[in-house]
Amino acid sequence: MRPLDDALAELLAHARVLEDTQQVATFDAEGRVLAADLVSALQVPPQDNSSMDGYAVRCADVGDAGVVLPVSQRIPAGAPAQPLSAGSAARIFTGASIPPGADAVVMQEDTEPAGEGAVRILRVPAMAQWIRRSGEDVRLGAVVLARGERLSAAAVGLAASIGMAELQVARRPRVALFSTGDELVMPGEVPPERMKPGAIYNSNRFFLSAMLRRLGCEVRDFGIVPDRRDATVAALHDASADNDLILTSGGVSVGEEDHIKPAVEQLGKLDLWQIAIKPGKPFAYGQVGAAHFMGLPGNPVSSFVTFLLLVRPFLLKLQGATVLAPVASQLAADFDWPRADKRREFLRVRRNAQGTLDLFPNQSSGVLTSAAWADGLVDNPPGRTIARGDRVSFIPLAELLA
Numbered sequence: 001m002r003p004l005d006d007a008l009a010e011l012l013a014h015a016r017v018l019e020d021t022q023q024v025a026t027f028d029a030e031g032r033v034l035a036a037d038l039v040s041a042l043q044v045p046p047q048d049n050s051s052m053d054g055y056a057v058r059c060a061d062v063g064d065a066g067v068v069l070p071v072s073q074r075i076p077a078g079a080p081a082q083p084l085s086a087g088s089a090a091r092i093f094t095g096a097s098i099p100p101g102a103d104a105v106v107m108q109e110d111t112e113p114a115g116e117g118a119v120r121i122l123r124v125p126a127m128a129q130w131i132r133r134s135g136e137d138v139r140l141g142a143v144v145l146a147r148g149e150r151l152s153a154a155a156v157g158l159a160a161s162i163g164m165a166e167l168q169v170a171r172r173p174r175v176a177l178f179s180t181g182d183e184l185v186m187p188g189e190v191p192p193e194r195m196k197p198g199a200i201y202n203s204n205r206f207f208l209s210a211m212l213r214r215l216g217c218e219v220r221d222f223g224i225v226p227d228r229r230d231a232t233v234a235a236l237h238d239a240s241a242d243n244d245l246i247l248t249s250g251g252v253s254v255g256e257e258d259h260i261k262p263a264v265e266q267l268g269k270l271d272l273w274q275i276a277i278k279p280g281k282p283f284a285y286g287q288v289g290a291a292h293f294m295g296l297p298g299n300p301v302s303s304f305v306t307f308l309l310l311v312r313p314f315l316l317k318l319q320g321a322t323v324l325a326p327v328a329s330q331l332a333a334d335f336d337w338p339r340a341d342k343r344r345e346f347l348r349v350r351r352n353a354q355g356t357l358d359l360f361p362n363q364s365s366g367v368l369t370s371a372a373w374a375d376g377l378v379d380n381p382p383g384r385t386i387a388r389g390d391r392v393s394f395i396p397l398a399e400l401l402a
Contacts, residue, residue: 001274001275001276001281001343002273002274002275002276003275003276003344004275004276004277004309004344007273007275007283007310008309008310008313011285011310011313011314012313012314012317012324014285014292014314015292015314015317015318016318017170017317017318017319017320018170018171018173018244018318018319018320020170020171021035021036021168021169021170021171022035022168022169022170022171022172023166023167023168023169024166024167024169025165025166026156026159026160026164026165026166026167027156029151029156029159029167029169030151030152030153030156031150031151031214031215031216031402032150032151032167032169032170032172032216032319033148033149033150033151033169033170033216033316033319033320033321034145034146034147034148034149034150034151034167034168034169034170035147035168035169035170035320036147036168037143037145037146037147038143038144038145038146038159038162038164038167039141039142039143039144040138040139040140040141040142040144040162041140041162041163042138042140042162042163043134043135043138043139043140044135044136044137044138044161044162045132045133045134045135045136045137046134047097047098047134048097048098048131048132048133048134049077049095049096049097049098049131049132050092050093050094050095050096050098050105050130050131050132051094051105051130051131051132052094052105052107052108052130053092053093053094053107053108054092054105054106054107054108054109054110054111054130055069055071055089055090055091055092055105055106055108055111055119055121056075056084056089056090056092056098056099056102056104056105057069057084057089057090057102057103057104057105057106057121057125058084058086058087058101058102058103058104059103059104059125059126059127060086061086061087061088061089062104062106062121062124062125063124064124065121065122065123065124066120066121066122067120067121068114068118068119068120068121069087069088069089069118069119069121070087070088070089070117070118071088071089071090071091071117071118071119072084072085072088072089072090073090073091073099074090074091075090075091075092075093075096075097075099076093076096077093077094077095077096078095078096079096079097080097081096081097081098081099081100082099083099083100083101084099084100084101084102085101086101089106089119089121090102091119092105098131103127103128103131104125104126104127104128104129104130104131105125105129105130105131106121106123106125106129106130107130110122110123137161138158138161138162144158144159144162145158145159146322147320147322148320148321148322148323149321149322149323150316150319150321150323151167151169170216170318170319170320171319172216172217172218173215173216173217173218173244173245173315173318173319174217174218174220174242174243174244174245175212175217175218175219175220175243175244175245175246175247175315176220176222176239176240176243176245176246176247176291177205177208177209177212177219177220177221177222177247177248178205178221178222178223178224178225178235178239178246178248179202179204179205179223179224179225179248179249179250179298180224180225180226180227180232180248180249180250180259180260180298181224181227181250181298182226182227183198183199183200184199184200184201184202184224184250185199185200185201185202186201186202186205186224187201187202202224203300203368204249204250204296204298204300204303205221205224205249207300207303207304207368207371208247208249208296208303208307209221211307211308211312211401212247212315214401214402215312215315215316216319217315220239220243222235222238222239225248227259228259229259229262229263232259232260232263233263233266233267236263236264236267236288236293237267237288239288239291240267240268240288240289240290240291241289243291244291244292244318245291245292245293245294245314245315245318246288246291246292246293246294247294247296247311248260248293248294248295248296249295249296249297249298249303250296250297250298260284260295261284264284264286264288264293264295265286267288267289268286268287268288268289268293269286269287270284270285270286270293271284271285271286272284273285275306275310276342276343276344276382277305277306277309277343277344277345277346278341278343278344278345278346278365279297279299279301279302279305279346279363279365280296280297280301280302280303280305280306280309280346280365281297281302281343282295282297282302283295283296283297283306283310292314294310294311294314296311297365299365299366300365300366300368300371301348301364301365301366301367301368301370301371302365304368304371305346305377308377308400308401309346312324312400313325326395326396326399326400328379328393328394328395329393329394329396330391330392330393330394331351331355331356331357331391331392331394332355332356332357332389332390332391332392333349333356333357333359333378333386333387333388333389333390333391333392334352334354334356334357334358334359334388335349335357335358335359335386335388336386336387336388337359337380337385337386338385338386338387339385340382340383340384340385341382341383342382342383343382344379344380344381344382345378345379345380345382346377346378346379346380347359347360347363347377347378347380348360348363348370348371348373348374348377349374349375349376349377349378349394350373350374350375350376351375351376357376357378357392357394359378360373360374374397375396375397375398376394376395376396376397377394377395377397377400378392378393378394378395379392379393379394379395380392380393
């Protein structure tokens, strides 16, 4: 069995960044990968402005608390400001331009009315207080977002703040998805009470499709392929026509009813890997025509984990992303794991109110409840036991599933 890191490095070596890019509305760019540096054509904010509702003043005019100043102008956000006359104050609102000559803002709570058209300053201001300087957020000519960045909601907002209505992003990878297995039934086709012995509902197709879409992929669903060699060859041939990746679950072992291996080899080439992880040992990579091929194990948790560890970074690299994996943190285990395994284990855990990690009691590769319950994975090295209180490597699912 090969180590996970070696398998991932080999897999990523096959990933070539897609050449095609798209212009998309900034409103629709969340989750996409930026295909070109985003350079600001302006300063943000464009002018010095107030970060508070209050009064713009000259500090030289407010040497002592209690000074009364006439109010010479009123400046709402978006309105032009006139130069501030010496010995006066300007009523100003959050986001409004600082008038030339003013060098501080006194917030409203530190003032009181002093008759018609005048204000009393109750606290001596510090120079430049409550003033947001031009370019404080973004400087003219700065690279605001770099090529290869996967756009978060905040990043989309930042792009909008420099006037970008559209963004150049990587094309969506086209992924053909299908499952193999005569035992699989789609929800809605057969009610639970009429399920045949040995039949199971196809859960993998649902969570794989959901994760692919979260990664910005265009998913082409080819359904369930029967456990027949000719049907598998036909499905692979059709899926290779106009897709970047063919992704299957099930059928990558070496049993008599596992037809993926000979079918892929008939149409292209295949490497069948045994990866030293638990869950998720069987994994296949190859090519069918111009399309990459990846075969995941059929057990749902194995399929879920191998997708996150291997397929996810591969698809991100296809899109030119520069960050392919989240950074793990060190948290304390609130459980014992006394039996070391020779494989690298990915345990389903959840943070508790104390900030430590609880372990789902059944870590079987067939128990999808563990993945739905968990909010992260413990990356446990081969041969390591865990005692309550030990620090372990925690990978949050919120980042893996983003």
